[in-house]
Amino acid sequence: MRKNNIKRIPSISFALALAFITFVACSSDSVDDGVIDDSTTDDSDVDDEVVTELHAAYSAFNSDAVTIYLDGSEVVIETTGLPNHETVYWGEGNSLYKEEPDVALTPSIMSSNNNAYTIRVDATPDLTGSTVQTELGTVGIAVSGSSIFNDQEGGGALDQAAASLDWTGAHIGPGVYHYHLEPKAFTNDDDNLVGILLDGVFLYGRKCSATGDYPTDLDASGGHTSTTQYTDGEEEYHYHIINEVYSTTGSYLAFAGPYQGY
Structure with missing residues (x-):
């Protein structure tokens, strides 16, 4: 065993x-x-990328009129609508009043008008969708704190109301004080920031900071991709005021559209 x-x-x-x-x-x-x-x-x-700080370009906005902050994936822009530059539309007696005898004034002046406005835009514009036409009313907020309108006025072409535009391409009516043309108070044939549009894309003057000259590759909206003075060497899609004189105004449309960032 x-x-x-x-x-x-x-x-x-x-x-x-x-x-x-x-x-x-x-x-x-x-x-x-x-x-x-x-x-x-x-x-x-x-996880999806989360935006935790405002774009550097927002630092150029008039802080006396504009409050800007992040709310999730959106940027909220609250403004009094009151610009920090001279215009006849401030009315006599105001320190920023400017005599402009050739302007056919609309009935309102700044002090008798409610210019406050709030918009919400994407912190990161969606450039993958279809273009969207601009409509009457505010299409963006300028660095001055006032609204930007398109090339229409009261349902008609802007040139019908061009006589009421002040020295910086703006007037009151209908509604808030707003720019239609190149706002010479803060951009005049240069690459300065003009404002932010409703699709979250920034608008600059007629020249491009990347080249120091007028851009030659703009799309139908006046947009292209390049570095700007606020992108720290990174390329970014943005709009420019197109360097073409509008009608008989002797100036340039601020933005006619369509939006590319919706």
Whole structure:
């Protein structure tokens, strides 16, 4: 019996060893499978990019009139609508009143008008969708704090109301004080920031800071992609006032559209 037991020991040891190897191999496979699954899960669970600070260009806005802050993925821009430059529309007696005898004044002046306005724009414009036509009313907020309108006035072409525009391409009516033409109070044949439009895309003057000259690659909206003075060397899509004189005004439309960032 003892002899038989001795003969069985190698058989039992071999069986145990085989079982142990099989167990280890299966355990290793399970661990490897777990690692692969974890890496796959990590790749699929990447969070969307969150905007945590305002674009540097917002620092150029008139802080006496404009309050700007982030709200989730949007930027909220609240403005009194009151510009920080001279115009006949301030009315006599105001320190910013400017005599402009050739302007056919509309009935309202700044002090008798509610110019306050609030817009919300995407912190990161969506440039993948279709273009959207501008409508009557505010199409953006200028760095001065006042509104930007398109090339229409009261349902008709702007040139019908051009006589009421002040020296910086703006007037009151209907509604808030607003610019239609190149606002010479803060951009005059240069690359200065003009404002932000409703699609979250910035609008600049007629020249491009990347080249120091008029851009030659603008799309139908006056937009292109290049660096600006606020992008720290990174290229970004933005609009320019198109360097084409509008009608008989002797000046340039601020923005006619369409929007590219909706």
